[in-house]
Amino acid sequence: MTISENISTPDDVWPTSASGFCVPYEVFTDKAYYDREQEAIFRGDAWSFVGLEAELPNSGDYKSTFIGETPVLVTRDNDGNINVMQNRCAHRGALVCRERRGNTRRLQCVYHQWAYDLKGQLRGVPFRAGIAGKGGMPEGFDLTEHGLNRLRSASINGLIFATFSRAVVSLEEFLGPMIIASIQRIFNRPIEILGDQRQYIHGNWKLYAENTRDPYHASLLHLFHTTFGLYRSSQTGECLMDGAHRHSMLYAKASSSNTALEREVFKDVRSYDENFKLADSSVLQGRPDFDDGITLVIMALFPNLVIQQIANTLAVRQSVTDGADGFELVWTHFGYLDDDEEMRNIRIKQSNLIGPAGYVSMEDGEAVEIVQKAVRRDRGAGSYIAMGGGVAEDADHLVTESAIIGFWQHYKSMLGIAP
Amino acid sequence: MNLTALSEIELQFKLERLLAEYVQCIDDDRLEQWPEFFVDRCVYKILALENAARGMPVAAIFCDSKNMLVDRVVSLRKANIYERHQYRHIVSSTIISGVTTRSAKMRSNYAVYRTRGQGVTELYSAGIYEDRVVVVDDCLLLEEKIVIYDTDRIDTLLVTPL
Ligand code: FES
Ligand SMILES: [Fe+2]
Numbered sequence: 001m002t003i004s005e006n007i008s009t010p011d012d013v014w015p016t017s018a019s020g021f022c023v024p025y026e027v028f029t030d031k032a033y034y035d036r037e038q039e040a041i042f043r044g045d046a047w048s049f050v051g052l053e054a055e056l057p058n059s060g061d062y063k064s065t066f067i068g069e070t071p072v073l074v075t076r077d078n079d080g081n082i083n084v085m086q087n088r089c090a091h092r093g094a095l096v097c098r099e100r101r102g103n104t105r106r107l108q109c110v111y112h113q114w115a116y117d118l119k120g121q122l123r124g125v126p127f128r129a130g131i132a133g134k135g136g137m138p139e140g141f142d143l144t145e146h147g148l149n150r151l152r153s154a155s156i157n158g159l160i161f162a163t164f165s166r167a168v169v170s171l172e173e174f175l176g177p178m179i180i181a182s183i184q185r186i187f188n189r190p191i192e193i194l195g196d197q198r199q200y201i202h203g204n205w206k207l208y209a210e211n212t213r214d215p216y217h218a219s220l221l222h223l224f225h226t227t228f229g230l231y232r233s234s235q236t237g238e239c240l241m242d243g244a245h246r247h248s249m250l251y252a253k254a255s256s257s258n259t260a261l262e263r264e265v266f267k268d269v270r271s272y273d274e275n276f277k278l279a280d281s282s283v284l285q286g287r288p289d290f291d292d293g294i295t296l297v298i299m300a301l302f303p304n305l306v307i308q309q310i311a312n313t314l315a316v317r318q319s320v321t322d323g324a325d326g327f328e329l330v331w332t333h334f335g336y337l338d339d340d341e342e343m344r345n346i347r348i349k350q351s352n353l354i355g356p357a358g359y360v361s362m363e364d365g366e367a368v369e370i371v372q373k374a375v376r377r378d379r380g381a382g383s384y385i386a387m388g389g390g391v392a393e394d395a396d397h398l399v400t401e402s403a404i405i406g407f408w409q410h411y412k413s414m415l416g417i418a419p
Numbered sequence: 420m421n422l423t424a425l426s427e428i429e430l431q432f433k434l435e436r437l438l439a440e441y442v443q444c445i446d447d448d449r450l451e452q453w454p455e456f457f458v459d460r461c462v463y464k465i466l467a468l469e470n471a472a473r474g475m476p477v478a479a480i481f482c483d484s485k486n487m488l489v490d491r492v493v494s495l496r497k498a499n500i501y502e503r504h505q506y507r508h509i510v511s512s513t514i515i516s517g518v519t520t521r522s523a524k525m526r527s528n529y530a531v532y533r534t535r536g537q538g539v540t541e542l543y544s545a546g547i548y549e550d551r552v553v554v555v556d557d558c559l560l561l562e563e564k565i566v567i568y569d570t571d572r573i574d575t576l577l578v579t580p581l
Contacts, residue, residue: 100469193475194475194476194477195467195469195470195473195475195476195477195478196467196469196470196475196477197467197477197479197573198467198469198571198572198573199572199573199574199575199576200572200573200574200575201575202575221500223497223498223499223500224494224498224499227498276493276494276497276498278486278490278493279486279487279489279490279493280484280486280487280489280490282483282484282487283487283490328572333477348476348477348478348481349481349483351477351478351481352480352481352482352487355477355479356479356573356575356576356577357465357479357480357573357576357577357578359494359498359499362499362501362576362577362578363499363500363501363576365575365576366500366501366502366575366576369575
């Protein structure tokens, strides 16, 4: 047997179901799928989120992050412009920047001290002319040909995206008008970064893409949500997608809660306990941020971003893949620069709701992991996704898995798998 | 109890014993008693070093009353879903400062080993405790506990207090 016969290739024919949608479990476990995603999605025709402009307020500010598992750098140069480039030295491939963030005039690789400017252009090579007439770079060596690999980047309302692709449509077209409007609603004025939270989840990144397109689970898995009415499937809300079904936007209005209906709907549901009361309810006390009555928004942007508003908590969550069976989730919390002290304190206190220790979010890491553990040896078997009708359609309610199907259909098209 | 009247050894002993009782309470899963280590108007924060170093306020857990601690425990008992796990705290290198008659500060290193359902024990979190202790009715209670964790990539989730 040759080595190549041992390497599985993605199965290009997925199981089907007459009434729902099936996803073969090997998409969560196979390295072949993972490698294909890194090329076709993260290094391919998609725009990935890399940061917020507010993280880089000054010239010389930089942050290092990842697109999929490729390390990248985001900088603000002396002209005030944002640059995104690969964090890989043009000499012999070392990480140019090892810190998460900082401020610098030059990006200098520690290995042989090649120095780049904030746009990624090579500016200096030690011993370029040799020492005492010996050694040095060859005559044809041209600094301008050896810069860092620059990515296409674009911003919308302070969110920075980048792509390795020269062919992908513009960021505006990639996001689509519904998502852009939803971004503009939240990022309607300058923001203040309030801090980051990081968590490592031992499961495939796409299980989280499913989880954040899934209004079905939120009432059932997260009791805290349901008990305190932050989110209930019975609330008024919608589950919407962009034209290509890559992205989704779920929203709900807490004021639409109806006690009689909810008693009936949740009577057999484990996660609803009307008698669970808080001794200090200040964590739930807030002030409306928007006048449209929407109190919860989960926007899942393909491939690596979630933008959320839960009560007064505002955050972006970036997924960083780490092999087929792990990913890091980076939460960046923010408020508005013009928040008064009371509002800022509300957001800080409500941070208890979200993140790896969040009252309404801690279970999601667990949900991803229990799937990953169960399916690791189940090539061929698949899930069954049908709530709401089993098709990728917008829904004017929250009892649906339609946006998950939209995600998978788009995923298949990006990987060249038959629909 | 007048803290300035105690010898250095007595004070060190009393505060280290408070720390030992605190971590044993959590490690023994007597979480209903855990808020009793605090005064009513306390501050308890679990803060990533990354945020503390930048002066950023977002904490993994932020409580500014004993009742909020009680709520955390009720929620983890009744609401939150997570895999059963066991903590073992190791606390060391306690340095005491700012001693007044009725209060003192202390800074300690901590490490928490977590054992999950499959019986594997791993180092879950390492960092420091920055505590402010006050004397109330002849007892030592925590007025403020700031847990600053170096392990700022939390493994899966954080539900049990540190
Ligand atoms: S690898 Fe960067 S300078 Fe040599
Ligand atoms: Fe969730």
